Amino acid sequence: MYETHGTVVGTVITTPVTRSGSTGEEFLAFRMASTVRRRDYTTGEWRDGSTLYLTVTCRRRLMSGVVHSLAKGDPVIVTGELRTNEYTTRDGVARTDLELSAIAVGPDLARCTVVLNREPRTVAPVEATETSSTESVSTDSISTEQAAAETLVA
Template structure:
């Protein structure tokens, strides 16, 4: 269905909205904008370029993370599969909209700070105790090798 992958840096311009499909699957959607600014060398003034608007949809485990973390106005980086949705308005006017089925969404740390929640299973995989050697059980009785596999699975999503 989607074939072109891309990463967009921008700002959330609508509050994320969660809905359920007819099959019972949850999806979280929001709009984002990415605009370009450059400095004119002669005048020294900043010049605004065009703005790219797109709808971002998040599925599966990404729904929980986006819902708990993002809101309108937040600076983000989104990566996923891009496509153009062509449709007609109620008046019959042809329109198109850029959509992204996101595989990753996170804060743009160049424009904000973030505090990570390392609770749950991912917490044991990314242990604060950096002294655990491979093969030695951590406080949960798991070895670093087991944790690495769990982390890869958690991040793959």
């Protein structure tokens, strides 16, 4: 099918919660709001317009990053696939909800600052014979490049 992709800038308005779907797969869900702001040129003030409310769902690795990074009230930028969900409440009222199945979620750096916590990368150990030959090659190539640069400068 044709998916509708979109990016929404807004604010997290509920605490992210881990849930299970009908297939048993876990996902993370939170609600966000995005309010249009327009400048009133007669008064020079900013005025809030209508607000878009939607549910954001995150799966797999994204779920882990979001659950440890975001909280209610945080400014976010979310991109993913937009779709509507139709459901009936416990009271029997038919409702429609807009859902954004997230591909990427990040803080809105126009409205906050962030300190990144990078996970260390794991590197496979290299055998001793390969290391020594690689070191000599890279040292030779560096000294050759330095000599060439010194020649050009002189």
